[in-house]
Amino acid sequence: MKLIRLILALLSVSALFSFTYSDKGQQKLEIKDIVLTNADVVWANNQWKGITLQDLKSGQDVFNNRCHKCHGLKNPHKFTTEKLQKVIPKMAIRAKLDKQQEDLVLKFMLTVGRPNA
Numbered sequence: 001m002k003l004i005r006l007i008l009a010l011l012s013v014s015a016l017f018s019f020t021y022s023d024k025g026q027q028k029l030e031i032k033d034i035v036l037t038n039a040d041v042v043w044a045n046n047q048w049k050g051i052t053l054q055d056l057k058s059g060q061d062v063f064n065n066r067c068h069k070c071h072g073l074k075n076p077h078k079f080t081t082e083k084l085q086k087v088i089p090k091m092a093i094r095a096k097l098d099k100q101q102e103d104l105v106l107k108f109m110l111t112v113g114r115p116n117a
Ligand code: HEC
Pocket: 063, 066, 067, 068, 069, 070, 071, 074, 079, 087, 088, 091, 092, 094, 095, 097, 105
């Protein structure tokens, strides 16, 4: 009897583990939930001296709030630097951004979309 109880206990523990594990495997990071890191700030500072985490976050806010109305949020990883530099000014007009918002969105997208980021 003890052995059976032990086996049942082990089975339920392993079921719990595999449930937790597969649940984690299904979590997807959505584009709106990109988490800015220190590495992002360091990289950005090499491109644009003096840019802060707050600047990148402001760019992300504009991106999250203003860039999903006509199409879903575009994945910054899917576009080259050249492409973004060409497209974002056009999108800024469409999204009615001011120059500063446009600048911050572009820098945010270039930073999080850089190769190996
Ligand atoms: C008023 C509508 C509108 C808004 C607002 C808008 N877009 Fe677009 N966007 C479009 C259309 C139309 C296209 C072209 C069709 C497509 O690729 O979905 C496009 C395409 C794009 C592309 C892909 C270009 C390509 O050739 O594949 C990117 C990247 C993009 N938008 C980013 C943004 C960003 C970033 C913002 C916010 C600053 C934004 N869009 C806001 C309408 C909009």
